[in-house]
Amino acid sequence: MTATDVSGLVTSAIINVAIIIGCFALFSVFRKQPGNEYLYFAHEISHEKKKAALSGRFTLHRIIPSASWVKKAWSFSEEEILESSGLDAVVLSRIFLFCIRFFGICTIAGIFILMPVNYIQGDVDISTIGNDALDQFSIANITNGSNRLWVHFSVLYCVSFLAYGLLYMEYNYISRMRIHFLQTRRPQLDQYTVLVRAIPKSKEKSVSEQVEEFFSAYHPHTYLLQHTVLADTKIQQMLSKAQFLAREIEALKSVPPIHRHPQRTRFWGLYGRKEDPLELYSKEIEELMKIMKETQMQMAQGSKELPVAFVSFKSRWGAAAAAQTQQASNPLQWVTDWAPEPRDVNWSNLLIPYRQVWIRRLVIGVVFVCIILLFFIPAALVYTLAKLDNLMTWFPFIQTVLSIPVVSSFLSGYLPSLLLTILYYFVPPLMMSFTKVEGYASYSTEERATAGKVFLFLVGNSFFLVTYGSLLSLINQAIDSPRQIPNLLAASLPGQSNFFMNFIMTKGWTGLATETLQPFTIISDCFLRHLLGKKLYGPQVQSLSYFRVLPNILLFVFIGFTYTILAPLLLPFLMVYLVMGYIVFRNQVMNMYEPSYETGGQYWPHVHNRVVGSLFLMQLIGVGIFGVKDKAAASSASIPLLVITLIFNYYCNMRFRPIFKYLPVQITMPKDLEDEKMGYNSRVYELLQTAYSCPCKHTLDMSMLNDGNYKPLLSDVGSTSQEA
Template sequence: MEVSDLATSAGINIGLAILFLVLYSVFRKLPGNRGVYNTREMLRESQCKEGKKQEEKQPFALENLVPSAGWVKQAWDLSDDDILQSAGLDALVFLRIFVFGMRLFSICTLVGCGILAPLNFNDTYLKDHPSEKNGSLDKLTILNISQGSSRLWFHLAVLYFISITAYTLLYLEYKNITNKRLAYLMAAVPQPDQFSVLVRSIPKPGNEDESYSKEVEDFFQRFHPLHYLSHQMVFPASKLQSFLKEFNKLKDKVVSLKAKSPEERRPCRVGFLGLYGPLVDPIEFYTSKLEDLNLKIRKEQSAIFNRKKELPTAFVSFKTRWEAVVTAQTQQSQNPMLWVTEWAPEPRDVDWGNLEIPYEHHFFRGIVAAIGAGLITIFYIPLTTLVLALANLDSLYKFLPHMLLEILLKMLVNNSPATWFFFSQFLCVCVFSLTNVLHAICCSPGVKQVIQGYLPALVLAGILYGLPPVFLFLSKLAGYVSISHQERVAAGKFFHLLAGNVFLVGVLGGSLISVINKFSSEPREIPRYLAESMPSKADFFITYILTTGWAGFPLEILQSGVLAFNFMTRMYVDIHRPLLTGVYSLPYYRQLPHVLLFVMVGLTYSIITPLLLPFLLVYFILGYIVFRNQILHVYEPAYETGGQFWPHVHNRIIFCLVFLQVCFIGVFSVKGLGKGSLLVIPLPILTLLFNAHCRRLFYPNFKQFNVETTVKKDQDDEHNGLREDLWASIRNAYLHPTLQPVELDIHENSNNMESLLPSSSKRASKV
């Protein structure tokens, strides 16, 4: 690890971070950017026109162009209760991951930089072995500890200390989040998902004249006669949904045209793409198309109801939460593949398209999705290896041309020379050109430092940016019926790619085949192989932290993509377009895997390379501030699960701890500590026992909904006289959105679900 490479990467990323934060502090004050940086406030305004009036009333002031850091204090001073009240428990739990990281790595930084780094620096292993090529900062790492040195016992003690500290913080966090979840669900206002279950694989009626709806009604009136309330069948509505999308687009276009003055509304032609036909007023033209489409929608809705195009899936609602608990958590039929029940997601959390997938197809779809995720991971391994090769240009310059020439010779030996003549000439030219390019780069210190210190992390972040939506698509393909469940699964798949592809393959280096051959032929040497490979890769992970965190979080708060779209739309498409052009939810499936990857990196390198820890601590502090600001001003919750993804976070942190402890079995073996390697073996066992204890103590509160809470809330509803109003509201809560009445004079946002009770301000869901 060279100081110049690290300084170059740090300088570039710190400069970009300062630039992004300065631009944000200026742009957030400009009225025209309210729809970018104050989305949540504008969403709560009664009409977008009011936001436009506020923009017009605010005069231009030079002080708006002066950067300020007031938003930092505002975000930092926000209490957990404020976040819970405003954004829900999911957002609060997401921030608690950053709190856990700050607490854990602040302790690790004090121990690592205060004890281990000086201890490593004062040893003489690298001085006594000058033939081994090492960076100028490697004296601060465990590489500088002599073979069999008694100093390694301090490292063993720190390993135990960090493990016990992680256990303590994880336990306290799990306990705290569990208590918040129970309190949140107990205090939550009544919502339809608390009284409803999703029923799938409904058996086909024996009589052709009967419908699935009749089967559902008969079944639940027979086996749940006292508490059955109503049900809503699921219909295939893909055609109707396409009509509604076109309807909403036309309605937005008419609203935009009405905002223009008559002079600005140019007549349009009615022919294809406006290329021919008579000239007409655009408002009259699009209003006529809107009315025709409205008629088609009503006819299609009527056809769905009249033809009884029902699917064997229904939302069944009950009069009490207690009955919903019993139904959702018990088997309804002797055949477990019939009358399958589970908790109903929130109405806004339902993926209605996936409800059309037959229940028996989910198993095979899950296999296809898993295979797809595995293939993507394998496909990205060569890309990751190539990117990481840029981090060591000297080795690339030394070995790559010889490797390509060796491949060429093998091809010439195994095949006809005439067949490979043209290809060999091309490959020779490539080898010669590549050698000259690498030589020129290695002889240019400034260029070399930029490419070797900054470029690999930037390229890797770029090629990984488009993967989260792909994994989200695979989760949708698997058939999960709730958007929140799809995002949790997508986050898990993406973390597996980051942990296996970016971290493990990045540490081990080489090709996938060589790694598999090494592990399959000598499985007992895996810890030793990891121990020998990890220290040399610490510099890359420091630059990756700088690029994705120190510069990445300011880029997140700047919202550059949305900012550019807002500017282009308002300045070049339609200056009268409302400020609020889109409301986004926090992309957990994109952010969570990266945070967990850096927990893994920090734990693994906390003892090997303590210098990495201060960079990681700044990462968690900066991410904590940025996302508190974003949750407060930008992201609107798309659903609420009551912090249900915390058990998944906990399990992955446990995996990181086990990985750390297994690696140090190899580290102490390589360093010749002897019995020290045996003393590490109890730690993975202790970690798994700790996880089993937490799973037994806390996880049931996330997996199931307890009867005690449901009965108390049912009694409160009865005591307050709310039951009749609740039942009336629940009956149509799960009506398919495409079957809702369509009005021409009302502009609605189907993503915002109103509460059953007008005074409600919080939402809650179960599992």
């Protein structure tokens, strides 16, 4: 790392810290304004834990930034998060907590053990730190064959076993939380229901008759009812708009007419006569519901049954027996799996024939690999253009500008990470569009699959782009000599720590600051309010996009593992991101985001596997770096860690993964007996009559639209169960 790199790092830090302070200050002020409560406190308002102020007298306190939200977000307990936002939100918080514990210890070891060992090498003047290179604090400063490498070897072993211990404890803790969650959770309809696909065709009987006959014959004591899925697309597209209008109408009823902003009736509110929004929305929803009912009548006359059905049972035990066993001698027929929550069902994907699903996923897998390779071109161009030497070579006329220290520091430090951050912003929605084609039956499964794609994309593209310069060259050399992969990575990584420090600040720190501020939502709200004359009165309900959040966290975790031994100076930058993320997302899930589904913590096994993969790569690079540094004994002695990691991951998946995949009989039977004693069954059976029926079969009324997907978590059955 040259003096230019150091000045670039400082410039990047100054820019990012300034942006962060500005965003947090604006957020602190904006959240106090009465007009913004429906955005920054949407979750609380939707749960009726907070009332939105229609107007308020101006006070100086409203325009003075404060950090009170930080203290409040830090003080939330896991029980509060679980009750308000569900187990998935708790798992997100635990991911940050695990990383803070692990990298906190690694940072202490890196600063007080590895950095002094790396720096104290020969006769080096301390005054050369800023002028020469920060590489003096990395393993690159250790001479080949030095006995100081045994310190790195010892730290590698200690860090690895620390990771084993913390990962095991976290997996065990979250597994126990999931079991307790299932044992204490009030009756949920998905625990009684199975999704059946690949129902064989019959010329003599309808799909409904086949399902009824099959489950009555093979599950005679537990079978309750079934809902066949119809080829419905029109109603599904109208429901979201109807739910939005219903939510606005409900909010407008509590707003005095004097506080309602009249809206124009024609073309997005740009022209036409002005009308009271309550009357306008009431007319719109009446018209929309009329169209929906007409569409329902048309579908009722000529609707086509798909070979897909939701089958409900009288008990959890009966549903578990059907969901977790093979139903037919042909495993590609009568395929059963647990049904998603009613609000989590992706009805449009149920139209995809089951036999096409594996073909679609295979094709998307090939396309995904091609996209990674193709996306490498613009990413490499952005990264290459940001190098000063390349800019001077390709654009000699700007050498005068580049000679200005501030400009050169900006271009070498902040610009590359900024451009790549902007470029990668579009990756999650692109990956989500691919995942939608694969035919997953639930939105939660779609998000988990997309999160995996985004993570692999970021690691395969940005990481290898920066560390090695060319993913294709690395692949070619790896094919020619697979045993050289550790050495190839080890030789390239230490010199790129500067870029990743900038990347963590730009994509990580600044990304978290903008997450709190929600600038796009604020801008769109101003556009609607001031240019189109529209104002939203109901809570602007949003769900947390796990497919965006988790890959970013795991990418930084991946980078942290990689550089723990090589360049520990990077770890303090990572720790700042983790602590900020812990606070920011606790605030967001408690105040703003409304869960659109609940998986019961099923994100953790995916996180665990990716963290273990990062640990494995760290150990693989350790084997390579000791080889590059001519310390063959340390390199050979590091190989057992790779085997231990594979055994550890296998044991954890064998011990804990089934808890997240199946519903144990040890839980289902006691819960069934408890519900029978409490008298919940009759109410559950009543709800099952309509919960999984196709949207085109629903009785459309305002109460149904108000319930929709905006119910508080765990209350869709729980509250009604208590009434039973």
